[in-house]
Amino acid sequence: MSATVRFAPSPTGRLHAGNIRTALFNFLLGRKAGGSLVLRLDDTDKERSTEEFAESIREDLAWLGLDWTQEVRQSDRFALYRVAVERLKAGGRLYPAYETPDELELKRQLQLARGRPPVYDRAALKLTAEEKAKLEAEGRKPHWRFLLEPRDVVWDDLVRGRQHVDAASLSDPILVREDGTYLYTLPSVVDDIDLGITHVIRGEDHVANTAPQIQLFEALGAAPPAFGHHNLLVGPDGQALSKRERSNSISGLREEGIEPMAVASYAAIIGTSDPVAPHxxxxxxxxxxxxGKLSxxxxxxxxxELRLLNARLLHALPYEAVAARLRALGASGGPAFWITVRGNLAVLGDARHWWRVVEGPLAPVIEEPALCRAAAELLPPEPWDGETWSIWSNAVKQATGAKGKALFQPLRLALTGEEHGPELKHLVPLIGRARAAARLNGKIA
Structure with a gap:
């Protein structure tokens, strides 16, 4: 069966790995079922929603390769929500309530003090028309609550298995605020119906919302979609990820040079039974x-761990996968250069450094001048290949008596300026005889 899924971020901040995990699960399910992904921007919070954040969401999804077939914005869909509100009112499922936030909190505290669950007592349903008129004459405006049917709500969760919630244990949710704006539940359900969403995949922090939403779907004459609630991502400290933490944002990871498939692989695999490995x-x-693999x-x-995964991904990439990006970095050494340096890269941008090592100019580090001068005199004629380093270093060893680290480290420092790096047997042919001779003699080359 084909699946129509949606990713519904609020453009009030930048996407982080937890958001992308939800986007990925929806994308993967949609594609595996031969369906489509809808991008829904939940921008009803006019004060905090910005076009800058909306554009950053699009950029992040496109960078990861998560394409969508349709984009909608909730701020364009208020007419649909008004129709739904009137239908619920006409059906007796939406009723006005006049308690202030302070009055509701007092009720809540009293119920807790008496050992009772803090469920709304539906006092508003007992108000007469005269009492409502008096409250409104005092300047009170009602918020509107959805009347839940007191029955067991059951669904087969795609992740958590069979779930059931006694709706009688829940407060009637507020769908419309005093100022006429909508809380999340109403627009979300109306949009899912209108857009033909067949599967709703989201974090487990939404499980408690599911039973009221199922009843709301039914009250609006629609069959509920299939629901799946995946485990959440937390930081290394166990705390929730934040949109405001730049290091966890997708744009921040992109700017750092992390590969999109490293992010996608990591976000999709952690918390599953699969080993964490780059795809x-x-x-x-x-x-x-x-x-079924989700914990x-x-x-x-x-x-x-993500950065280690990124390095593993780079180390396995063929030259064809990175050729254009290497050229854009100014590293035009071809397949031989890539095969030589890829095992030493944390991010692709590190290749620029190793190209400077190969191409120069580079200031050599001379720790053993006599050894380096002797090595320069023993450089074999070109052409050089993978055997050149072994032949040459053995000749230097025979001539100077240096061996092991005492031989290789001074030569590496003189040729590359680095204590560590790619294997010299592969790097030396790329550097070439002229540059090698100059560097061994302490010259910038």
């Missing part, structure tokens, strides 16, 4: 995708 493509993630425990998003 070469979204198609590979789609093939491996299975809600119920929160998954820890560790930026350090």
């Amino acid at each position: 070469a493509s979204l198609d590979a993630l789609i093939e491996a995708f299975d809600f 119920r425990a929160p998954a820890r998003f560790d930026p350090h």
Whole structure:
């Protein structure tokens, strides 16, 4: 069966890995079922929603390769919500309540003090027309609550299995505020109906919303979609990820040079039974995708582990996958250069450094001048290949008596200026005889 899914971020901040995990699960399910993904911008918070954040959401999703077939904005859809409100009122499922936030909190505290669950007592349903008129004459404006039917609500969660909630244990949710603005539940359900959403995949922090939403779907004459609630991501400290933490934002990871498939692989795999390993493509993630692999425990998003995964991904990439980006970095050494340096890269941008090592100019580090001068005199004629380093270093060893680290480290420092790096047997042919001779003699080359 085809699936129509949606990703519904609020453009009030930048996407972080937890948001992307939800986007990925929706994308993977939609693609695996041959369906489509709708991007819904939940921008009803006019004060905090910005076009800058909306554009950053689009950029992040596109960077990760998560494409969508349709984009809608809730701020354009108020007419639909007004129709739904009138239908619920006409059906007796939406009623006005006049308590202030302070009055509601007092009720809540009294119920807790008496050992009772803090469920709204539906006092507003007992108000007469005269009492309502008096409250409104005092300047009070009602908020509107959805009247829940006192029955067991059951659904087969795609992640958590069979779930049931006794709606009698819940407060009637507020759908419309005193100022006429909508809380999340009403626009979300109306949009899901209008857009034909068949599967709602979201974090487990929304489980408590599901029973009222199922009743709201039914009250509006629609069959509820399938629901799946995945485990959440937390930081290494166990705390929730924040939109305001730049290091966890997708744009921040992109600017750092993390590969999109490293982010996608990590966000989709942690907290599952699969080993954390880089996937070469979204198609590979789609093939491996299975809600049955998800743990119920929160998954820890560790930026350090992500960076290690990113390095593993780079180390396995063929030259063809990075050729254009290497040229854009100014590193035009071709396949031989890439194969030589990729094992030493944390991010692709590090290749620029190793190209400078190869191409120069580079200031050598001379720790053993006599050894380096002798090595320069023993440089073999070109052409050089993978055997050149072994032949040459053995000749230097025979001539100077230096061996092991005492031989290799001074030569590495003189040729590359670095204590560590790619294997010299691969790097030396790229540097070439002229530059090698100049550097061994202490010259910038």
